[in-house]
Structures are given as structure tokens and as C-alpha cells.
Amino acid sequence: MTDIAPAPDRVEKDKVLPIVVYALYLLGFTNGLTFLVGLIVAYLNRDTAGPINASHYIFAIRTFWLSIWWFLIGLALIFVGLALLVLLIGIPIMIVGGTIMGAISVWFVVRTIMGLVYLLKGEAYPRPRTWLI
Structure with a gap:
């Protein structure tokens, strides 16, 4: 059997799921349910993500x-x-x-947008465990 684990480069370049988490957080202000869906996605992918994406998952979980x-x-x-x-x-x-x-509510939106900005630049969030922005 061949190992189908993604290559490390592929894991770091895959920004789709962290973007989905941030989008679900922002969408949560319209329906409330997607906050929880975003949190679940972040928890499920936190341990298997590379260092850049893991910092965004940690940041999203703490933000929630x-x-x-x-x-x-x-x-x-x-x-x-x-x-x-x-x-x-x-x-x-x-x-x-x-x-x-x-x-x-404003703090939540600002943190979510800041996380999205860092992610789109391809950078890890600098201090994912802080409570500040």
C-alpha cells in the first residue's frame, strides 16, 4: 500500500480549511450556528496541520x-x-x-479579519495564544 499522506509543502500551502473557519466565524453573525461549525473544523484539523495552519487553528479556537x-x-x-x-x-x-x-463582537470580528489577513499572506499568526489582537 502506498502512503497517501500529503507532503509537508502541500500541508502548509493548503489554506482552504483555515479560510473556511474564518469565513464560518464571520458568517456566524447572521445565523449563529456556523460559529460552532467553524470551531469544530478548527478542532478537527489542529493536530494534523502544519505549523502555519496550526497557529491559525489555535488562534481561531482561542478567539471563540x-x-x-x-x-x-x-x-x-x-x-x-x-x-x-x-x-x-x-x-x-x-x-x-x-x-x-x-x-x-467588534473584537471578535477584528481578530477574525486579522487572522484572515495573516493567512492570506501565507504567514503564521504571530501570537496565537494571546487574548489581544
Whole structure:
């Protein structure tokens, strides 16, 4: 039997699946489901990818989970604000929660586009494990 594993050059030059992950992330703002599909694709291909693509998969996975945690913090603040709305202290808490949710959405889009830019240039993402851009 012949070994049909792709050559190392082929693995690094194959940008299709990381592009699909980033596209699914951006498409997720219209339907919500493709966020999860992109995450699954990234998890499934992370271990078999070359170093450049692996950095993009790691970056995409971290982008997803960091945005989820911050989104849940913002959502929790909105619910706490709703509970405290009777005391009028809930309004600023709700504003903070909504601001966090809006800011994390912008952050998610910017990180996704930055990852796509690095990928299209054929470069690994410089710091895939950071929480900054």
C-alpha cells in the first residue's frame, strides 16, 4: 500500500480549511450556528496541520472561547442589572453589560479579519495564544 499522506509543502500551502473557519466565524453573525461549525473544523484539523495552519487553528479556537466567556460576563451583567432595575442601580450595570457584549463582537470580528489577513499572506499568526489582537 502506498502512503497517501500529503507532503509537508502541500500541508502548509493548503489554506482552504483555515479560510473556511474564518469565513464560518464571520458568517456566524447572521445565523449563529456556523460559529460552532467553524470551531469544530478548527478542532478537527489542529493536530494534523502544519505549523502555519496550526497557529491559525489555535488562534481561531482561542478567539471563540474568549469571546464566549466575555459575552457570558456581559449577559450576566445585563441580568443582574435587570434584577436591580427596581433600585435604579440596574441601569448602569445593564449599560456596562451591553457595552461588553458590543465590544466583544467588534473584537471578535477584528481578530477574525486579522487572522484572515495573516493567512492570506501565507504567514503564521504571530501570537496565537494571546487574548489581544
